[in-house]
Amino acid sequence: MGKKLSPDQLCQLAHRAKAIRCHIVSMVTEAKSGHPGGSLSAADILAVLYFAEMNVDPAKAKDADRDRFVLSKGHAAPVLYATLAEKGYLPVEELLTLRKVNSRLQGHPEMKGIPGVDMSTGSLGQGLSAANGMALAGKLDARKYRVYALLGDGELEEGQVWEAAMFAAHYKLDNLTAFVDFNGLQIDGPIAEVLSPLPIPEKWQAFGWHVLIVDGHDYNAIYDAIQQAKAIKDKPTIIVAKTIKGKGVCQMENVADWHGKAPTREECRQFLADLER
Amino acid sequence: MADLATREAYGIALKALGDRNKDVVVLDADLSKSTKTNVFAKAHADRFFNVGIAEQNLMGVAAGLAAAGKIPFVSTFAMFATGRAFEQIRNSICYPRLNVKIAATHAGLTVGEDGASHQSIEDIAIMRVLPNMTVIVPADATETKQVVDFAAGYDGPVYIRLGRAAVPDLFGEAYQFRLGKAIQLIDGSDVTIIACGVMAAPARHAAEKLAAQGVSARVLNMASIKPIDAAAIMDAARDTGALVTCEEHSIIGGLGSAVAEVLAENMPVPLERVGIMDTFGESGTPGELLKKYNLTEEAIVAAAKKVVGRKQA
Numbered sequence: 218m219g220k221k222l223s224p225d226q227l228c229q230l231a232h233r234a235k236a237i238r239c240h241i242v243s244m245v246t247e248a249k250s251g252h253p254g255g256s257l258s259a260a261d262i263l264a265v266l267y268f269a270e271m272n273v274d275p276a277k278a279k280d281a282d283r284d285r286f287v288l289s290k291g292h293a294a295p296v297l298y299a300t301l302a303e304k305g306y307l308p309v310e311e312l313l314t315l316r317k318v319n320s321r322l323q324g325h326p327e328m329k330g331i332p333g334v335d336m337s338t339g340s341l342g343q344g345l346s347a348a349n350g351m352a353l354a355g356k357l358d359a360r361k362y363r364v365y366a367l368l369g370d371g372e373l374e375e376g377q378v379w380e381a382a383m384f385a386a387h388y389k390l391d392n393l394t395a396f397v398d399f400n401g402l403q404i405d406g407p408i409a410e411v412l413s414p415l416p417i418p419e420k421w422q423a424f425g426w427h428v429l430i431v432d433g434h435d436y437n438a439i440y441d442a443i444q445q446a447k448a449i450k451d452k453p454t455i456i457v458a459k460t461i462k463g464k465g466v467c468q469m470e471n472v473a474d475w476h477g478k479a480p481t482r483e484e485c486r487q488f489l490a491d492l493e494r
Numbered sequence: 495m496a497d498l499a500t501r502e503a504y505g506i507a508l509k510a511l512g513d514r515n516k517d518v519v520v521l522d523a524d525l526s527k528s529t530k531t532n533v534f535a536k537a538h539a540d541r542f543f544n545v546g547i548a549e550q551n552l553m554g555v556a557a558g559l560a561a562a563g564k565i566p567f568v569s570t571f572a573m574f575a576t577g578r579a580f581e582q583i584r585n586s587i588c589y590p591r592l593n594v595k596i597a598a599t600h601a602g603l604t605v606g607e608d609g610a611s612h613q614s615i616e617d618i619a620i621m622r623v624l625p626n627m628t629v630i631v632p633a634d635a636t637e638t639k640q641v642v643d644f645a646a647g648y649d650g651p652v653y654i655r656l657g658r659a660a661v662p663d664l665f666g667e668a669y670q671f672r673l674g675k676a677i678q679l680i681d682g683s684d685v686t687i688i689a690c691g692v693m694a695a696p697a698r699h700a701a702e703k704l705a706a707q708g709v710s711a712r713v714l715n716m717a718s719i720k721p722i723d724a725a726a727i728m729d730a731a732r733d734t735g736a737l738v739t740c741e742e743h744s745i746i747g748g749l750g751s752a753v754a755e756v757l758a759e760n761m762p763v764p765l766e767r768v769g770i771m772d773t774f775g776e777s778g779t780p781g782e783l784l785k786k787y788n789l790t791e792e793a794i795v796a797a798a799k800k801v802v803g804r805k806q807a
Binding site for chain 1: 519540541543545546548550551553554555556557558559560561562563564566573582583584585589591
């Protein structure tokens with residue numbers, strides 16, 4: 218392990234990640250639909266990106282030099298909205314309007330409505346291509362910003378992901394770092410049973426990417442992997458983050474059914490208590 | 495001016511645009527020699543990116559470039575741009591209204607010998623239906639250049655439909671393209687022929703033939719399919735009482751449908767549509783195919799006479 222976060226930073230990240238998780242559970246409950254499992258699994262990755270790494274500022278949401286984040290697994294919109302709210306892009310109270318008519322918080326992220334959402338996503342497989350374009354534009358303009366993308370592991374079944382993977386390696390987009398939220402589950406069951414995208418690291422390696430494997434709930438490991446990616450030249454980096462779907466809520470952890478199901482109000486109370494423990 | 499395919503005019507116009515505007519970036523999916531983006535690539539190698547045979551990523555990369563402030567022009571055959579990558583155009587470009595220009599070549603039957611697999615006859619329909627999309631079908635080299643320059647200055651997604659086969663020059667150098675505005679090529683009082691793309695020249699010839707037979711035909715070139723010039727269509731309905739549309743596209747969903755929508759809701763008058771009759775094309779020379787599929791001045795003349803007859807009935 219190389220670069221480490223300070224104890225104070227670690228404490229802050231734990232605090233933020235817990236808040237993000239509580240928002241996710243409350244939002245999806247209030248919306249009566251949505252995707253809690255894959256939002257909870259990615260909460261620690263987003264916490265590290267937005268609170269320890271990315272050069273972003275809600276006061277300058279459209280700054281040309283800001284780092285970009287593309288949530289390619291757009292169904293995890295709750296984790297993005299919750300993170301942006303914690304960061305100050307939108308009022309925390311607004312999170313409870315998720316999926317409701319006239320809300321900016323669409324079921325899947327919509328970039329025109331919310332400052333801080335860098336790309337509209339939701340249809341799986343498309344985000345990495347957009348991240349490629351942003352990274353390419355950064356190279357063309359000699360800007361220092363970095364582009365991050367988060368893909369689901371089930372999403373790797375989409376062919377466009379591999380078109381995008383070839384492109385990023387071919388054009389040496391070393392300002393691009395992608396994460397795979399490797400929680401092992403998709404809607405219909407384990408990824409290995411539905412249509413196996415395994416082995417994941419070897420595939421990315423074969424496509425010309427620098428590959429790192431981390432525990433996706435270990436802040437230091439995530440942070441260190443990001444630092445390593447920044448030092449790699451002429452190659453994009455993929456961080457395969459081993460995660461637990463539903464992480465933080467015992468009853469949800471590793472249960473495929475919680476991919477796209479809202480908790481009842483009673484369950485919500487239990488889950489929030491669970492998260493507070 | 496000699497006959498020139500709109501794809502050839504596109505290549506020249508794109509290169510010139512690139513000379514003036516450093517934000518213009520061009521992407522192609524391994525067809526740059528055919529789409530003529532290679533003209534741009536030779537002059538501006540640092541702003542040309544071949545994405546390989548990967549049209550889904552083509553559209554997504556363009557979306558990302560646009561999100562970061564670039565003006566991407568993306569080209570491949572119309573079939574693969576709008577067919578293979580339809581959903582990427584919808585969700586990654588049109589939904590967020592990103593500033594991407596899709597200049598697709600080899601539209602319609604005049605692809606010729608490659609046959610039906612490569613002949614896009616539905617692209618106008620499936621681009622027209624997308625919210626935030628603008629759809630333009632230039633008819634000649636001059637109009638193509640104007641449309642390329644227009645698209646670069648317009649903020650939002652634009653679909654430009656270009657052809658493989660050479661077409662005659664219709665407009666002089668003074669021509670000015672205006673979005674949502676038809677151009678009257680000939681005035682007339684008995685019937686109005688509305689055409690786009692490669693059918694504009696036969697429409698004009700058809701009007702000349704009709705004049706010799708005592709039928710006075712107005713001819714409108716409708717390059718701007720979306721937004722369409724509803725006022726010009728209603729003026730035509732009011733002044734001439736009958737319309738014919740002609741396009742190198744399925745009669746379902748294209749120019750004919752767009753005109754029919756305006757007429758039906760505002761001023762119903764008889765309409766005949768010349769187009770591809772809900773069938774796939776085949777291999778052959780462009781000329782042979784246009785003839786076989788009734789995309790000719792003779793077919794337009796026949797349709798005009800028929801619709802004038804319906805008016806009097």
